[in-house]
Amino acid sequence: MADIRLPCDWTLQQIRDVSGDREAVVLDPGRPVKWVSVGEAHERSRPEIVLGFHSLCLVKPVDDDDWYMGSLYGDGNIDCADGCITAASSSFNIFNDSRQTVAVFRGFDCAGSPVAIVGPHDETPGTVPRTDLVGMFGDDGVVASFRVINDQDEW
Structure with a gap:
């Protein structure tokens, strides 16, 4: 299992408080993330941090300071959209x-x-x-x- 991490200086309770989701979780970043844009999907650098909010998630890739919103599926796969969420x-x-x-x-x-x-x-x-x-x-x-x-x- 990969190293499950929180964002720097954050606790899980703070994430739940800010998001308003009492069931928010930190997920194993050792999972594939597909980056989808207008009819095509491609893999990007692997996730460093993944936060789950029911069927949505936030992904911070390795070597990237930005976070991306995506869909979290029952099988653990993630699709991040280049566009509208x-x-x-x-x-x-x-x-x-x-x-x-x-x-x-x-x-x-x-x-x-x-x-x-x-x-x-x-x-x-x-x-x-x-x-x-x-x-x-x-x-x-x-x-x-x-x-x-x-x-x-x-x-």
Whole structure:
């Protein structure tokens, strides 16, 4: 089994508190990660740290300071998307500990104007992207999509 690690100066309880996921876990980084972009998949450097949040995960590759969001499958495989990531919750505490900017959109597909922009090494608590999907995710559920953007010309 590979060395299971937490991010520097973080505890598992802090990760659970910041994410709002009481069941967040640290996963074995000795697993394949596929990087998927518009119809193709390729492997990237192996993960150094993997954090699991039910069917989503955050991956920090070896020799890379950035974190990437991905889908965690029942067999342990991970797909990280080069593009739009979708999540459902009652609200989102967005903590961006990267050098890039994260745009938060209403709905499934990163379309329209962002409802929040979270700059590098910044955060925004309690973002609630209102949607018209009443009942789809329970009485209080909303859907948001996220895209990492490198500069303002991309949105």
